[in-house]
Amino acid sequence: QQPVQSPQAVILREGEDAVINCSSSKALYSVHWYRQKHGEAPVFLMILLKGGEQKGHEKISASFNEKKQQSSLYLTASQLSYSGTYFCGLQYGKLIFGQGTELSVKP
Amino acid sequence: DTEVTQTPKHLVMGMTNKKSLKCEQHMGHRAMYWYKQKAKKPPELMFVYSYEKLSINESVPSRFSPECPNSSLLNLHLHALQPEDSALYLCASSQIGGEEEKLFFGSGTQLSVL
Numbered sequence: 001q002q003p004v005q006s007p008q009a010v011i012l013r014e015g016e017d018a019v020i021n022c023s024s025s026k027a028l029y030s031v032h033w034y035r036q037k038h039g040e041a042p043v044f045l046m047i048l049l050k051g052g053e054q055k056g057h058e059k060i061s062a063s064f065n066e067k068k069q070q071s072s073l074y075l076t077a078s079q080l081s082y083s084g085t086y087f088c089g090l091q092y093g094k095l096i097f098g099q100g101t102e103l104s105v106k107p
Numbered sequence: 108d109t110e111v112t113q114t115p116k117h118l119v120m121g122m123t124n125k126k127s128l129k130c131e132q133h134m135g136h137r138a139m140y141w142y143k144q145k146a147k148k149p150p151e152l153m154f155v156y157s158y159e160k161l162s163i164n165e166s167v168p169s170r171f172s173p174e175c176p177n178s179s180l181l182n183l184h185l186h187a188l189q190p191e192d193s194a195l196y197l198c199a200s201s202q203i204g205g206e207e208e209k210l211f212f213g214s215g216t217q218l219s220v221l
Contacts, residue, residue: 002149032209041197041212042150087149094163095210097149 001025003090005098012078012105020073020101022088031071032089033062034097035082042087045073078105113198113213121221122188128216130181130198139181140210141173142197150197156181157203188220 004023029050034042048064059076083105089095111132120126138157142150155163156175172184195217199210
């Protein structure tokens with residue numbers, strides 16, 4: 001079952017913060033986050049495992065809430081380079097991606 | 108070397124043609140993947156090879172035929188494709204197990220079927 005991401009799209013000004021959520025109807029064991037810029041391949045950001053801690057990557061971090069069956073990606077003090085489509089992926093024997101969240105950061 | 112290399116970058120083929128997509132990695136990864144991605148959609152898994160053996164086939168039509176000649180190479184053979192098969196085909200590789208299963212993607216082959 002495909003995870004559900006929200007919002008589908010978000011527009012930010014440089015320096016603003018954003019949160020992208022990824023929800024599943026099934027229990028979560030691991031969550032991947034990837035960013036894909038237009039015309040490029042998806043790039044790995046981070047992976048969170050059940051029972052693991054919140055992860056961080058520059059000003060991008062993520063959390064894993066087992067009870068809510070949800071992961072959230074936090075982008076703080078956004079930069080122009082953060083623009084792209086963000087995908088979460090849930091591992092159920094194979095990695096299934098959410099539908100994506102398109103993030104645009106404007107000057 | 109943390110690259111996954113795909114060739115060709117672009118491919119235009121007719122419905123009666125036979126062509127192949129190639130993918131190579133030298134990171135020692137033992138899992139390799141083919142994904143199909145349509146515009147503004149997420150990558151969709153097609154095939155997974157683990158230790159050079161096909162472990163997952165997501166009910167992909169037989170006009171797509173994967174091959175893993177060795178642990179570094181992955182091919183996708185194409186025959187009698189349909190226009191709806193036009194898409195970006197992404198190859199990826201990963202270690203097997205736990206936190207190391209992050210995917211490294213190649214830059215893809217943009218396929219157009221006429």
